[in-house]
Amino acid sequence: MSLRIYAIAYLIFLYAPIVLLPLFAFNDGTIIAFPLSGFTTKWFTALTDTKALHNAVQNSLFIAALTSVLSTILGVCAARAGAMYNFPLKRGIIGLVMLPLVLPEIIVAVSLLVVVVQMLHMSLSNWTVIAAHVLICTPFSIAILNGAFQNLDPSMEEAAMDLGESRWSAFRLVTLPLVMPGIISSLLIAFTISLDEFIIAFFLTGANPTMPVYIWGLLRFPGSLPIVMALGTILVGLSIILLTIAEILRRRGMARAGVKDKGSFL
Amino acid sequence: MWEKLTATEGRRGLLMISPPLIYAILMLAIPIGAIVLFSFWTQNFMDVDTTFTLNNYREIIEKPIYFALLQRSLFVSGTVTFVTVILAFPVAYFVSFHVPAHRKSLWLFLITIPFWTSYLIRVFLWKVILGYNGVVNTGLINVGLIDEPLTFILYNVNAVIITLAHAFAPFAILPIFVALEKIDRSLLEASEDLGESKLSTFFRVTLPLSMPGLVAAVLIVFIPTIGDYVTPELMGGAGGKLIANMIQTQFLALNNAPLGAALAIVAMLCVAAISLLFVFLNRRWLRGRS
Amino acid sequence: MTALISLTGVNKYYGDYHALRDINLTINEGEFFSLLGPSGCGKTTLLRTIAGFEGVSEGVVVIGGKDMQGVPANMRPTNMVFQSYAIFPHLTVAENVAFGLRKKKDMDKAAKDLAVDEALTMVGLKGFGDRQAHALSGGQRQRVALARALILKPKVLLLDEPLSALDKKMREQMQVELMRLQRHVGITFILVTHDQEEALVMSDRIAVMFEGEIGQLADPETLYRRPNGRRVAEFIGKMNFLKANVTNVGDTIDVNVDGLGPCTIAAEQAPSGINLGEAAVGIRPETLAILFDGQTTDRETIAGTVDEVVYYGDMTYYDVRIDGVAETLNIAMKNLIGRPVLDVGAQTTVVWDARSLVLLP
Numbered sequence: 001m002s003l004r005i006y007a008i009a010y011l012i013f014l015y016a017p018i019v020l021l022p023l024f025a026f027n028d029g030t031i032i033a034f035p036l037s038g039f040t041t042k043w044f045t046a047l048t049d050t051k052a053l054h055n056a057v058q059n060s061l062f063i064a065a066l067t068s069v070l071s072t073i074l075g076v077c078a079a080r081a082g083a084m085y086n087f088p089l090k091r092g093i094i095g096l097v098m099l100p101l102v103l104p105e106i107i108v109a110v111s112l113l114v115v116v117v118q119m120l121h122m123s124l125s126n127w128t129v130i131a132a133h134v135l136i137c138t139p140f141s142i143a144i145l146n147g148a149f150q151n152l153d154p155s156m157e158e159a160a161m162d163l164g165e166s167r168w169s170a171f172r173l174v175t176l177p178l179v180m181p182g183i184i185s186s187l188l189i190a191f192t193i194s195l196d197e198f199i200i201a202f203f204l205t206g207a208n209p210t211m212p213v214y215i216w217g218l219l220r221f222p223g224s225l226p227i228v229m230a231l232g233t234i235l236v237g238l239s240i241i242l243l244t245i246a247e248i249l250r251r252r253g254m255a256r257a258g259v260k261d262k263g264s265f266l
Numbered sequence: 267m268w269e270k271l272t273a274t275e276g277r278r279g280l281l282m283i284s285p286p287l288i289y290a291i292l293m294l295a296i297p298i299g300a301i302v303l304f305s306f307w308t309q310n311f312m313d314v315d316t317t318f319t320l321n322n323y324r325e326i327i328e329k330p331i332y333f334a335l336l337q338r339s340l341f342v343s344g345t346v347t348f349v350t351v352i353l354a355f356p357v358a359y360f361v362s363f364h365v366p367a368h369r370k371s372l373w374l375f376l377i378t379i380p381f382w383t384s385y386l387i388r389v390f391l392w393k394v395i396l397g398y399n400g401v402v403n404t405g406l407i408n409v410g411l412i413d414e415p416l417t418f419i420l421y422n423v424n425a426v427i428i429t430l431a432h433a434f435a436p437f438a439i440l441p442i443f444v445a446l447e448k449i450d451r452s453l454l455e456a457s458e459d460l461g462e463s464k465l466s467t468f469f470r471v472t473l474p475l476s477m478p479g480l481v482a483a484v485l486i487v488f489i490p491t492i493g494d495y496v497t498p499e500l501m502g503g504a505g506g507k508l509i510a511n512m513i514q515t516q517f518l519a520l521n522n523a524p525l526g527a528a529l530a531i532v533a534m535l536c537v538a539a540i541s542l543l544f545v546f547l548n549r550r551w552l553r554g555r556s
Numbered sequence: 557m558t559a560l561i562s563l564t565g566v567n568k569y570y571g572d573y574h575a576l577r578d579i580n581l582t583i584n585e586g587e588f589f590s591l592l593g594p595s596g597c598g599k600t601t602l603l604r605t606i607a608g609f610e611g612v613s614e615g616v617v618v619i620g621g622k623d624m625q626g627v628p629a630n631m632r633p634t635n636m637v638f639q640s641y642a643i644f645p646h647l648t649v650a651e652n653v654a655f656g657l658r659k660k661k662d663m664d665k666a667a668k669d670l671a672v673d674e675a676l677t678m679v680g681l682k683g684f685g686d687r688q689a690h691a692l693s694g695g696q697r698q699r700v701a702l703a704r705a706l707i708l709k710p711k712v713l714l715l716d717e718p719l720s721a722l723d724k725k726m727r728e729q730m731q732v733e734l735m736r737l738q739r740h741v742g743i744t745f746i747l748v749t750h751d752q753e754e755a756l757v758m759s760d761r762i763a764v765m766f767e768g769e770i771g772q773l774a775d776p777e778t779l780y781r782r783p784n785g786r787r788v789a790e791f792i793g794k795m796n797f798l799k800a801n802v803t804n805v806g807d808t809i810d811v812n813v814d815g816l817g818p819c820t821i822a823a824e825q826a827p828s829g830i831n832l833g834e835a836a837v838g839i840r841p842e843t844l845a846i847l848f849d850g851q852t853t854d855r856e857t858i859a860g861t862v863d864e865v866v867y868y869g870d871m872t873y874y875d876v877r878i879d880g881v882a883e884t885l886n887i888a889m890k891n892l893i894g895r896p897v898l899d900v901g902a903q904t905t906v907v908w909d910a911r912s913l914v915l916l917p
Contacts, residue, residue, distance in 0.1 A: 007360040007373075010353065014380045014435055017391035020401065024394070033399035074286040085279025097286045099294065102486055104493020104537070106510050110517055110530050111297035114304050118314060118523055135293045138286060158609055159642035161629045163656030163708065170630075173655075177646050189382075196384045198496060203517065212386050219390060219500070232387035239383045247375050 018236055024226065025233040032225050043230035050227070056214035060195055063126055063210060067133040068190035074134065075141025075186055076179075082142070083149035101139040108132055109203035116204070125206035132200045137190040144189060144250070148182030181249040188246040192239050211235075305528035314524065322528035332512070332529065339492055339509040340536060342423060346430040347488040351480065353431070354438035358479075359472075361439075362446035374443065381436040389500050392429040396420045396501075421503025429497045434490070438483040445479025446472070474552060481548055485541055492537050509533050557584040560711060560744050561606065566615030568601060568768075575601045577768040579615070583712075583746065588738050590747045590755040593765035594791065599748045600716055602765070606746065607714050608632045620711050635705035636714040639721070641697040643689045643704075649676070650685030652700055656708045675703035678737070695726050702734075706741060713738075715747045719754060731757055752792045756780065764788050780840075784827050786916050789838045796844070796885050800837040800915070805830060811915060813837050815881035816858060819910040826915035836916045841888040843912035846874060847905040848895060855909050860885070862902040872897050876906055 024032050028040035047053060078097055081087070100108060112132050116122050152175065160170035198212035205213050215231065218224040305322055308315045326332045361373045380388070395401045396419045403415035419425055449472060457467040495510035502508070509529065516526030561583040568576035576598050583589045591599040604610040605617060608629035617624040620633055635656070644652050653672045657663060663671070676682055679699040692700065698718060705713055718734070719727045735758055738745045749755050755762045756776040763773045764787075772779060772788045783789035786797070803818070804810035809826050812818045816837075847853060863884045864875035872891055875884035885906065891897070898904060 003356060003360040003364060007357050010357050010435075011376060013432065014377065017388050017395060017432070018380055018383060020391050020394060021387070031399070032394050033397065033404070035404070074289055077282055077284075078286040081279050081282035085275055085282060087276040087279030087283065090279070090283075093283055093287050096295065097283075097290045099290070102489045103294075104490050104510070104534070106493035106495065106513055107298070107301075107530055107534055108294070110513060110523075110526060111301045112293065113517060114523060114527060115297045115300045118304065119300060131293055134289070138289070142286075153640050153642055155638040155640050155642035156644065158629070159636070159638055159644075159704075160655065161609075162607060162634075162636045163704065164630045164659045166628075166630060173658075174644055178644075192382050196382070196386075198386045199494065203514075212384065215384075215386055219386075228387065228390070232384060232391075235387065236383045240379060243375075243379060243382055247371075251371065 021229055021233045021236055025229040027226070027229075030223060030226060032229065043226045044234075046227050047230055047234075053211075053214060053231070056209050056211045059126055059208050060211035063129050063133060063201075064191045064194040066130050067137055067194040068187045070130070070134045071137035071141045071190045072145075072183055072186045074138045075145045076183065078138070078142045079145035079149040080175075082146065083152065084154050098139045098142065100136045101143075105136065105197075105199040106203075108135060109200040112200075113203050123206060124204055126208065126210075128204040128206070129201050129210060132204055133194040133197060136197070136200065137193050140193060141186040141190055144186045145179065145182045147250070148179040152178055181252050185246040185250045188242045188249075192242050196235070196239070301527040302531060304524050305531050307524045309522045309524050322525045323532070325525065326528060326532055332509075332532075335507065335509045335512050336533065336536060338423070339533065340540070342426055342430070342498075342508060343488050343491040343537070344540075345427050346434065346491050347484055349427065349431045350434050350438045350487050351442075351483050354435060354483065355442055355480070358439045358442035358446055362443055374440070377439055378436045381433075385433065386496060388433065389429055389497050392425070392432065393420065393500055396425055396428065420501065421506065423502065423506045425501040425503075426498050426506045426508070429501050430491050430494065433497070434487045437486050437490075441482035441486060442476060442479040445476045445482075449475045477548065477552055481545060484544060488544075489537050489541060492533055557587075559583070560585045560587075560620060561746075562616075562618045563602075563606075564616045564618075566602075566605065566617065567613050568598075568605065568610065569613045575768050576605070576612075579770060581763060581770065581773070583744060585711075585744055586742050588735070588745045588747070588758055588760045590749060590759040590762045591765060592749055592752060592755040592762050592791075593771075595750055597765040598768040599750075599765050601768075603636075603714050603716055603746060603748045606712070607634050607636050633711040634714055635708050635710040635712075636716065637698070637701045637705055637718045639717045641701040641718075641721075643692070643697050643700055645688075645690040647689055648685065649681065649687045649689055649692070649700055652689050653685075653703045653707055655704060671707055672703075675707040678706065678740070679703045680733075694722050695730065698722065698730060702737065706737075710743065712744045712746060715745060717748055717750070719749070720751070727754075734758060756792070764791060766791075782824070782914055783838065783916070786836060786838075789914070789916060794841050794886060794888075795838045796841065797883070797916075798837045798839070798881060800835050802830060802832050802835050802915070805832060809915065811835070811837065811913075813913070815878045815885075816856070816908060819856070819913070821910050821913050821915065825911075825913060827917055830915060830917065838914045838916055839885070839908065839912060841873065841886045843909065844885060844887040845907040846876070846887055846889055846898070847907050853907050855907050857905050857907050860904055860906045862898050862900055862904055865898060865900055867897060874898065876904065878906065 023036060025043055026039050026041065027036045028038035028042070029036070078094065082090070082094055087093075109132065112128065113124075116124065116128050122128075156174050156178070157167075157170045160174045161167065165173060196212060197210075198216060201210045201213050202216065209217070211231075215228055218228050304314075306318050306320070308317075308319055308321055357377070361370055361377075365373050393400070397403070398415050398417070398420065400420070402419065403412075406412045407415065419428070453471055453475070454467055457471045458464070462470060492508075493510050495508065495514045498506050498508040498511055502511075510533075513526050513529045513533070516522045516529060559582045561581075563579050563581040566576055566579040566581075567574070579602060591602055593599045601610060605612050606619070608624065608627060608631075624632060644655065647655070650672050653675050654668055657668045657671065660668070672685065673682070676685060679702050681696065681699050681703065684696070684700075689697075689700065698721075701718070715734075719730055722730060731754060734745070734747075747755070747758065756779070759776060761773065761775050762779055764771045764779065766787050772784045774782075779788065780792055783792065783795075789795045789797075798816065799814045801812040802809060803812055808820050808822060809830065810818065810820050845853075847857060858878055860876040860878040862874055863877045866873040870891060872889050874887045874889065876887055877884050887906065889895070
């Protein structure tokens, strides 16, 4: 019982900052502190008037969309190879691909910065951010898709081939439908990570900042903080919706494959 | 050609893994090699002098500021790791052992959600909570526990530790949970059957068996925290800056990429060395017990 | 009988590992053929080279008169029932069964539906078409797998340990059903199994495999009564082994068996090309008997002491020690009316017959 109380207290600790977001987003006062003044939606209206923000959001959406697709494709390759084949140096190769999961993000950021700017003399752009985001999102995609692929009976594709399908159509007709929930889940998670990622984007972003980089700029101006709160509320809301869809799909995928749910994907 | 490539299972596997592998080599292995190389070069105003030199490393050793930052960073990462893992273990234990099976994924989902929401905004909100007029202070004053706002909870190392511990909480819970889930429940019954109490069963069976998860949790928190510069920047004040802030400054403000690269490598080596030592000691400890 | 499948000089290497060693094999049309052996003996690999999932390193696989070199699994006239059944969990039972009909352009939807109905009826799953595949029991999955494979009217049905996932009762029931099904469709079945009883019950012929080689290829009775070597004799059923000395080889064979003494056996009781000198003799437990009080026999007898008694209900197995032999003899006795179960240590008389001996190299 005391464990349950502790766990609930821990959840409150986890959610404490997020709960504050909407409070201040709808608070009619420029200072982010208690006590609250009145209710207002003017900070949300202000969001719609900020041109620079719109550009940042567009950039971030573009980056996140491309990142999610690319990292999911790479994730499918790795998860499939990991689950269905034995090949030389398997552990080492998978380890290298998964390494960004534990590598400090600043290392990824500075190493790519050095290569792009100092060695290749290219300029930073959305593409450099995408390159780095794909790198850090791929391990998450793999982790999610591993669940989907490892639950797959390797005989399944062989059975399809035995019944007359080619290797590719066996994949398309049997494997793809079975791992589709995992794929969508991976797309959503990678999208969310990329959309929120700051540490790397700050190093690699070009002339057009991503949304988190733009927010970072706003944090220096106390006057714009309520707008950040409003933006944050929308972002958190959006993230929760995307994650909920991802989770529902993951569970549906498990049910479809007839596997017992073993909890989260990580 | 294609037939030859897909002739054996091993080749098919390598072919399948090659896109992510090539990507990781191009975007990770080569760039890391590049910063290693870079750290032996020097910045000469706008140009980079590519003669091999250990000057960057010499500077890091000789100037006490770098050592102090590194020491503080390792202290912060270590403390954050310790606090996070200790606080996370009971939660993972609760979800694994006391939550009914059909509710487990809901709990895990609730635990992971905050982790996926904008890191930047989450860190900033801790400033709101811990600040001079923040939630904690106004709350405590209203209740009457304190007269003056507490100042030791913002713009110092404590604030950095609290914020990081919050940010990495799910990272610690998940691996421990996975390890606990793998424990065959009949082992615990066997232990009690053999005369151990619930508490000694925990220490003699559950804890050793959950060790892989604990180790993973420690590494997955300890290693990335060293590279975080957002939290110290926003929460640390003047006395709470860490090595990552210095790396960032060298690259983006002082335009001394080679020194920044050397700092990044030194930081990474320290973390790697400590992690390996930890894993090694843990193995020895486990072996010593059995 | 016409040959349907022939394998000539088939070898398979995985790196240094020699998985199939010079396999030569002919399987006939309409035959129920089994590949029997312990796990890791190469029986599944052999089946998969016939199915086309594994290539051969050396040798030729011919099915229906066509060389299968370079012919992928989806183009071969074989269909397979997988060990895990590999029922597609996202499809219904009917969709699973109809899976292979997708490429059949000459069939319209009605013809396909009819074929699915027939196939399901054949395996006893009439009316199950709309069920979700993942909601089926083990036995039902097995039937769906059979229907799915047979609907394509293959020349050969390959079965990879199809009964190993079922419980004992279900397994025995499915053995009978599979035999009936094979007689009904009349096509060649190739069964891979590690269960000797299953192979003996179901097969027309059995190839016993050890370490990538075929140890013996024969019909069940020959395999049981005349194993060609110790490995086969040990793998199939129980057998007592006694050291022996071959003293004369002619139309009949004279052999001096440890513990039993000299005797003469027919030439067919020994492998061809047996030499004089040391050999072994195998005796099945059910061909030995214990002489109970008051019984007489005109067969050979020898005195012994009961060393162990294992009571099975319908049978009692005795381990009996006889003079001059280190190992005990295992003897199976039916528990007939009025027949006592002896105690350990009882003095007894063992009855044996030279006709039941098999000489092993």
